[in-house]
């Protein structure tokens with residue numbers, strides 16, 4: 072069954088108006104209920120307030136959808152049977168008629184195929200700290216090496232091995248730029264301490280880079296725009312390090328692996344920081360969504 076692009080999104084794309092894709096795994100598996108539904112609605116509104124059309128991506132009853140209506144968004148947020156779908160899961164999910172939330176990899180694939188150029192999320196997946204034993208590297212990275220979409224994120228999740236993830240992005244040829252920063256953001260934290268090679272300072276500058284890439288012949292990998300959470304809204308770094316260390320130990324004890332690792336650690340942090348990590352996560356996502364709308368607008372406008 073072909074991907075269903077909502078009428079509103081289809082029209083906007085046809086008319087060259089700005090569209091921002093949003094992923095749904097963060098809604099179904101990255102945030103606690105019932106707050107997740109309110110956030111899903113808020114993120115779509117933030118895209119609209121920025122002058123762009125939101126296109127939340129998910130699989131509903133075996134149909135891949137780009138742009139959800141209210142009932143579909145509610146189902147993704149509330150139904151505990153909603154599965155987590157990376158790009159490799161899309162075909163079996165469609166064939167089996169299941170309902171699932173799309174990760175960065177599946178969202179980028181579907182959004183790019185629909186002709187959407189800008190995508191906002193919280194933090195990318197990447198190389199896990201337990202990589203030596205588990206070989207766990209998010210499928211996000213390899214997929215981002217294949218599609219020419221611009222992804223606005225607060226870096227990669229700090230539960231990961233950040234230097235190893237940056238190295239993989241380099242190897243895979245994914246372009247990474249810091250937005251208003253020369254250091255790579257740390258998701259819950261303003262900075263991961265790792266340097267980035269390029270810094271851009273306005274939506275217009277990002278749009279210029281997108282156009283330069285078009286001129287070189289797209290698609291050839293994603294453009295990652297790493298947008299730090301403001302310092303006033305970051306998680307206390309000492310608390311972050313302390314709680315994460317305990318969460319990683321518990322992960323090992325419980326033998327959690329595969330797709331369950333990321334949701335387990337995000338939830339562990341939320342619980343053991345009394346919700347402070349959740350607030351930092353939300354601040355990061357909000358900032359990314361707002362910036363993505365401005366980038367989509369600058370790109371659609373075609374000039375600086």
Ligand code: PSU
Pocket residue numbers: 094096097098100101102173174175176192193194195196197208209210211329330331332333337352356
């Ligand atoms: N960013 C968030 N919360 C999330 C995720 C990203 O703020 O829940 C999700 C994204 O969908 C990302 C996924 O693609 O986590 C990575 O999971 P994994 O490590 O299993 O590939």
Ligand code: MN
Pocket residue numbers: 196199207208209210329330332333
């Ligand atoms: Mn993983």
